[in-house]
Amino acid sequence: MPLIPLYAPPPAPVVAAPQTGLIAYPPVFFASSGAANAFEMLLRLPGFVIDGGEQVRGFGGAAGNVLIDGRRPSTKSDDIEEVLRRIPAGKVERVELIRGGAPGVDMQGKSVVVNVVRKAGGGRRGLVAMANGVVVKDGRSIPSYRLEASGDQDGRTWEASLRQGRGIDDGAGGGPGVRTDAAGRVLSRSDIRSQGDGWQTTATAAYELPVAGGRFRINGRLFTDRFRTDETQTFTVPTAGFQQSRSRSPETEAELGGRFVRSVGSKSEIELIGLRQTEDEAYRESFAPPVGPSSEFGVQQRSSESVGRVILRVRRSEQLSWEAGGEAALNKLNSATRFSENGAAIPLPAADVQVREKRAEAFVNVTWRPSPKFQVEGSLKQEASKISSDGDVALAKALAFTKPRLAVSWTPKDGSQVRLRLERIVGQLDFDAFVAEAALNQGQVTAGNPDLNPETAWVAEAAFERRLSWGATGVVTLRHFRLSNVVDVGPVFSGDGSVFDNPANIGPGTKAELQATITLPFDRLPIRILRVKGAQLRGDTTWRRSRVTDPTTGEMRTISGLRHLEWEAHFTHDLPQWKLTWGVDAFGAWREAYFRSSNKELVKLRTYVTGFVEYRPKPNLQLRAELQNATSRGLRVTRYLYDGPRGAAPLAAINDRHLQFGPMVWFRVRRTFG
Template sequence: MLIVHVLAQAAVAASPAPANQGVTSYPASFFANQQPANAAEMLDRVPGFVLDTGDSVRGFEGAAGNVIIDGRRPASKTDDLEQILRRIPASRVERIDIIRGGAPGIDMQGKTVIANVVRKAGGGLTGLVAVAQNHTADGRTALAARAEAQGEFGPRKWDLGFYAGKGIDDGYGQGEAIRRYADGRPTVTADLDQEGDLLDWQGTGTFETPLLGGVARMNGRVSERKYKFDEDFRILAPAPALEESDEMFHENDAELGVNYTRSLNARTAIELVGLRQDGTFDIVSRFAAGPATSTFELDRETTETIGRAVLKYRHDDRLSFEGGGEFAVNELESASRLFVNGVDQDLPAADVQVKEERGEAFVKATWRPISAWTVDSSLRYETSTISSDGDVVLEKTLHYWKPRVSVTWDALKQTQFRFRVEREVGQLNFDDFVASSRFSSGGGVTAGNPDLNPEQAWVAEAAVEQRFWGSGSVLMAFRHYELKDVVDRGPVFGPAGEVFDRPENIGDGTKDELALEASIPFDRVGLKGLLLRGEVTKRWSEVTDPTTLEKREISRLEPLEWEAGLTQDLPRQRINLGVNVFGGFRERYYRYNVVETVKFSTYVHPFIEWKPRPDIHIRFEAPNVTGRGVRRTIVSYPGPRNAGGPPAMEHRDVKAPQMWYVRVRKTFGG
């Protein structure tokens, strides 16, 4: 489970430079009291900024995060943006520029706020080694190690990184379950024991050099992940029995990318991007209840090849243009099998080969008519041809116009209003094209569906940000989505009349979001170095259920999520400490015969970091000190939910084990 840690900014040694044409600069001295180790930790302390690492989609344009480095986006997709930032030592950062709403010459990448990490020129060899241990209350231990190095020789720059370690899935634990049937069978009570563990390693490298009058930056990444999940469902009544589920997957990825930029004259520049990704994914999922067994197997290979060219023209400090195009070829080969009691079953879309050829042309413009107003706009045209062979034979071509206009108004020196209207077109997830399984909690097998259309939305957004006390900010935003071709769940029939759940386009819908973000320093009231930071998002959604034809919310969408962090910097003691609170949330999944609700309870995560020397950081965390609870409610019908049959109901209550984490990091150079 992905956990977003909110590590807030504390007292400042210097104030940020005043905003100039939508850009606020934070020099290295702004972060001196916190002694951050890298660019990611510096961004954690920038008021009003929340890191967005981008989307896991095909193509390059739509996968962008909200951080650029030296004015350019990293030519990588599989290398996590936060990890890239963690490999930039704080000693190498000259300043961080926050661009709100847009600025001439800056590609906002579809975001309303982005950060530009500007590195210092020159510098010798720097790097770090770090070791960490995570220990759980149930006796498991996970060790990890990381090594990184960066350097320069003349105008050339390089960096290398390697990580290897074990991870513990904090969404599982021990608990109990109760299963009630509507057909008169006795109630089942059981104990639950769940574990999920990950083995992971990855190597990364980049090299930057002058080339043909410009600058070329090459990056490479290789990684391997092995994950194992086990569940024992020990039935206590009405008679002792055991249901076992286990799942294992093995994933390999490799990526090679290059970014080339060159100034043609004082106003014009070109940017070229090339990228290639290859990946394999194998999974084996098993379920056993006495003599009854089910086994699902999947083998998948994917490739992606991207070429991109952009021409940039900056007329002056008030007006700039960009134009260009991108072409991507994605291929997937997938083979899946389902065995029930050892007998091979017919499974829709079991063996498929999918190819997508996708092109996009775009023009962008940023205009500042007067100093208080900025207009950032773009028009993109996307076309894609998707073909499928194997069990599903089809070919279709899709075309979409994607306009966007964002307007920013600096009403007062510290007050900014932002407005956005955009047509968003989601990308089809190749995972939806192929079958998958989830035997634990009764999920069963999900069929694939290569004949999906991407979800589309007209989005209107309004936001206001108020900055105060030098390093404080409050942001409120409202977004409304008019949705088309919503991707959710629906039934499909197998060759022998079997019914399977699968991804489906279920029609139109709406979604609304109200978000509040705040960063409040307490220096002005005498509590130097103390800062409260948090965010909360409320969502509403509505679609028509394809089974019952009734209105309901969109599957997987969390109606409410929030988190908050309180931190204290003690520079004289060389200590940073704090506590993060992650709010409980709910997710609901609708299938043709099942409604599953998952509720995660609020949990608390304290930490303390001590820096006995500038080059040594020792950090201790209690990631789940309160013991996170997870309640899963599965309502299962004997057939489609609209057929009138009484459902069975199962409640599962699991408490994740408490954890203790310690890390020692040694930096060198710089």
């Protein structure tokens, strides 16, 4: 039994479909860029920025804004960028940009999604890619390789991939460390040298075939990482000395998932999803200062997640569709933490915990298009969970939340669209917040807190999109969040009277976001003198503001870790006559602030710029050279230390670390087969 389409695609690949909310881009639209896979195609899509989804438990809440053949990938741990990279450009029939929704399309709670529609059949394909980079400052080599293969025959498809490579921490590096008192007098001065890297391996496989009148797909992923960081500080003031810290963080992740889809009658289908994830992770850090006690911190964690999800979709007509379903999940975490000074154990709150969570969610979504100009999407979700903790903290609690959503889009004329959304969202408790963590080289230990409640918010969103006839696209989006149970940092007292910081609910708050996205093709600019054939500029900027009451000082401040400004810009110039593409990618500087009971930390990262040149001597061969971090972006961390609680105690010292990483030079070769 063939599967029915859940939405009505345009009758033929077109670049515009007036007042339907759906624009289809055929492969020829991306041909001049030489895109080799679906990911590179989406990078050229006007007015769209890939959202990989949230790293949360469960399947429904982790959705991004990319569909494959009208459905989400049946994996959580596999990054959407990697999923798209494994779809060759020759396998893509068209790319559909769906704005505001369309009957039968699972918008996954997003205002805009992309659907990558693949061609049927096509035989076998393969890819071999090799790369090597060099860290200019220290000469470290960064080798990596990728192998991919896929096939499609007689309704059965399969794919497999293997990636290995060395990952580099560009937040490490070398630079000065200075500690001053409140009056600016230098208390200590040092030269910092740090390196962070690790060898990563990722293997994936999937197989899909017809089963019982539908289609069944099974997929698996295995990931390992052996990351290490080493740091040495050489002091010159007040006296000569050395300080060393080392950390090791081996990690192994495994996932097995499956999906079955089958038509039920002529207007509906049922979808079943199941997956199982496990993660084993350890973190060990040792710290030896020039004066004072040495310390060690270690944590061993094993977590697992089992999820089952069922969805019934019904498309009543071209204008009306609905879906209903439910999801159940079981999550577990076992964590053991140790902290010692000079070999003597120091007790930490919530050091050893075992957490178990049972979650269930029922939902119904309705999409209605009363006229070609209007689209209405409404959904209602009911979530219930039970969390229990054993070990150092024994507790059990039940939580329940109702999550309504209403989204309306209006397309007054071709090229313009207004989108409105009102939704209640419920954050998910991060199991990492339940256990202690440390950064000993900065004198920081954070306790765990299993007794957190999820952060909730009412979100109001308004977006305006304009697509001009000569190809330029702009989208402006404004969001306002009314927050409850904000998860931030608060003080906690251990059994021996020591004071630690831990994740805590600190009350209500607000957050506002203004996002602007623009795509500007230069070949049809209204100003003739500025026209450059094959050139394009894409940019995305987000401004954020927030307010919350500080639990230590009682004053209003921003939420910890919130970046006030983020931006990125991408310029590409395609020269097909020379088989070349060159470009520049820039990721803007950002700043984060963290507020703890007796210190405040500012983290700053400068603008990151990469230049590249691609040469395609043959359609199946690509050579690429990159200069990454051309601006030598560095990480600067400034900590303001107080003699007691902030707001009541005087400023005692300021620690400033400014590490410069430097550029990296990369060379890549990619060869496709089939």
